[in-house]
Amino acid sequence: MHMEADDPKQIVLQVGGSLKKLRKEKRLSLEELSEISGVSKLTLGNIERGDTNPTLGLLWKISKSLSIPLMSLFSTENKSQISRxxxxxxxxxxxxTWIMEPIFQNTSNEIEMCRAYLQPHSSYFPEPHHQYSTEIVTVMSGSITIHVNEEAHHLNQYDSISFNAEGKHSYVNHSDDEAVLHIILKYKL
Incomplete structure (x- = not known):
């Protein structure tokens, strides 16, 4: 995973601090979190200290094992935010080939929003999400095919789909243009 912001190191440190805080709130040791997430204790410690830039797949595993929305790991304390x-x-x-921009990182409720960009002639295969999670996707520009389990759904600009995100799903852009998506993830934690 690659994270870009005004200060990338600050984001890595923020993710680490958020992970440590959330882990302690759940009263879990690094070893216990390692066991339930499948992420090594060494890697978890490195993330918490801000010594490594974790992959998006690792962050999905961690958030799922903690039963928290993914964006909780990027949480800021600001009450008002503008996302450009x-x-x-x-x-x-x-x-x-897949770029995700969190729209709002305040995840005190059980909904996350993000913009996603899928490059031409590419695909993205996310980790399965939390149990009972719902993903709602609207194509803002371009067109994509979303595979949910074994079923393919073609969406054009402004088309939307809602599906259970805990199963296997993927995004495919067969076009010559970048696809821009608005994604809402709803969790039942």
């Missing part, structure tokens, strides 16, 4: 496209935190997948 192309500004602030940007999280890219390992192949840099």
């Amino acid at each position: 496209a192309g500004k602030g935190l940007r999280i890219t997948g390992e192949q840099k």
